[in-house]
Amino acid sequence: MSITDPIRVLVVDDSASVRQTLVAILEEAPDIAVLGTAxxxxAAARRIQEDMPDVIILDLEMPRMDGLTFLRKIMAQKPIPVIICSTLTERGSHMLFDVLEAGAVDVIPKPRVDTRQFLLESSVRVCDAVRAAAGARLRGGKRPSRLVEAKLTADVMIPPPIPGRVVTQTDRVVCIGVSTGGTESLxxxxxxxxxxxxGIVIVQHMPEHFTAAFAKRLNGLCAIAVKEAEDGDAVLPGRALIAPGARHMLLQRNGGRYCVAIKDGPLVSRHRPSVDVLFRSAAQCAGGNALGIIMTGMGDDGANGLLEMRKAGAATLAQDEESCVVFGMPKEAIERGAAERIVSLDRLxxxxxxxxxxxxSPAITGRRVASIA
Structure with missing residues (x-):
C-alpha cells in the first residue's frame, strides 16, 4: 500500500444493518475503500484468502466464532490491523483489555443512527480509527501515516492563553495526552x-463507558491511585485522573492546588475528550508548574496545546518514534516546536x-529539540 492508495477495509459483523451503516460511512471518505463485508x-477468513485488506473492522459477538477468537487467530497467523467495533457496555468492558492484549489497534462503539449528530461523530470516529490502524506499528512492522481533515480547535471550549501572563508557584502537575496504542503504553x-x-491528569482517546473500567484496571495494577475523573476531583500527589470518554477535561486552579472540570462540548481536534483542551487549560492555570507529555496516537490532537504549555513555561516531552504504536501525535508536536525533548517510553x-x-530544570535524558521563538 502506497501513501496515495486508499485504505482497503474488510467489515466483519453479523448484523446486516451495522454492515450497511459502516459501509456507508467508509465510502464517504476519499482515502478509504471497502474491500468487502462478511x-x-x-466468511471473513475466505475473503482474506482471496484479497488481503489493510484494516479489518471486527464485531465481538457473532455466531459460530466470536470476534476475540478470530482476532487471536489473525494475529497468530498473519497480523493485520484490527479495529473492534462493539456495542459492549461498561458491564462487558473487561473485554476491552482482552482484545487490546490480543493485538487489536483500537476499540470503537458501533455507530447509531438515532440522531444526526451522533451519526456524524461516529463517522469521524470510525474513519479516523481506520486511518490510525493503517498507520500502526504491528510487531515491528511500519505503515505510512495519513492526513486528516480540518477540525475544531480548543477555542470552542476555552479562550486562548494570554501572552506574558505569569503563574505563581504551586504544586506540580503532570498532563498526559495519548491515543492509539496508549492503553498498554500508559x-x-x-x-x-x-x-x-x-498528581497526573490524562486524556486517553477512548469510547464512552470504557474509561471507568480502564481506570479501575490500572488502579489494581499500580501503586498510585487511578480513577476516572469526576467534576471537581482534586489533583493529588500519587493519583492519576483519566478523562471520561465523550467528555472534555480541563485543569483548574484552586489556590495552590488543582482540580479538574468535566464538561460537555463539541469534538475538538476531532476528539472528545481532547488533549488540546486539557493542555490549553494547563498552560493557563499551571504554566511552569506543569509537565506536558504527548504519547502514541494518530493525528495532531495535543500538538497545539503542548506548544501553548511550552510557551507558558511548562516542561514538555514527546514520546519517540521507536516506542510509539502510531507516531502521529508526537511527530506533529515535535514539528511544531512544542516538545523540549524526545524521550523513549521506558524513560517517561x-x-x-x-x-x-x-x-x-529536569534532568536531561532525552533528545533536546530546538527552542521556540
Missing amino acids: ADPY RDVLEVLPVDCP HGEIVRFGMTPR
Whole structure:
C-alpha cells in the first residue's frame, strides 16, 4: 500500500444493518475503500484468502466464532490491523483489555443512527480509527501515516492563553495526552510510578463507558491511585485522573492546588475528550508548574496545546518514534516546536519522578529539540 492508495477495509459483523451503516460511512471518505463485508469470521477468513485488506473492522459477538477468537487467530497467523467495533457496555468492558492484549489497534462503539449528530461523530470516529490502524506499528512492522481533515480547535471550549501572563508557584502537575496504542503504553508508565509522584491528569482517546473500567484496571495494577475523573476531583500527589470518554477535561486552579472540570462540548481536534483542551487549560492555570507529555496516537490532537504549555513555561516531552504504536501525535508536536525533548517510553516514568523532585530544570535524558521563538 502506497501513501496515495486508499485504505482497503474488510467489515466483519453479523448484523446486516451495522454492515450497511459502516459501509456507508467508509465510502464517504476519499482515502478509504471497502474491500468487502462478511457476516461471520469463517466468511471473513475466505475473503482474506482471496484479497488481503489493510484494516479489518471486527464485531465481538457473532455466531459460530466470536470476534476475540478470530482476532487471536489473525494475529497468530498473519497480523493485520484490527479495529473492534462493539456495542459492549461498561458491564462487558473487561473485554476491552482482552482484545487490546490480543493485538487489536483500537476499540470503537458501533455507530447509531438515532440522531444526526451522533451519526456524524461516529463517522469521524470510525474513519479516523481506520486511518490510525493503517498507520500502526504491528510487531515491528511500519505503515505510512495519513492526513486528516480540518477540525475544531480548543477555542470552542476555552479562550486562548494570554501572552506574558505569569503563574505563581504551586504544586506540580503532570498532563498526559495519548491515543492509539496508549492503553498498554500508559500501563507501562503508571505501574512503575511511586506513590509520592506528582498528581497526573490524562486524556486517553477512548469510547464512552470504557474509561471507568480502564481506570479501575490500572488502579489494581499500580501503586498510585487511578480513577476516572469526576467534576471537581482534586489533583493529588500519587493519583492519576483519566478523562471520561465523550467528555472534555480541563485543569483548574484552586489556590495552590488543582482540580479538574468535566464538561460537555463539541469534538475538538476531532476528539472528545481532547488533549488540546486539557493542555490549553494547563498552560493557563499551571504554566511552569506543569509537565506536558504527548504519547502514541494518530493525528495532531495535543500538538497545539503542548506548544501553548511550552510557551507558558511548562516542561514538555514527546514520546519517540521507536516506542510509539502510531507516531502521529508526537511527530506533529515535535514539528511544531512544542516538545523540549524526545524521550523513549521506558524513560517517561523517570521523567515524571524527576519533575516532581526538582526545580523547573529536569534532568536531561532525552533528545533536546530546538527552542521556540
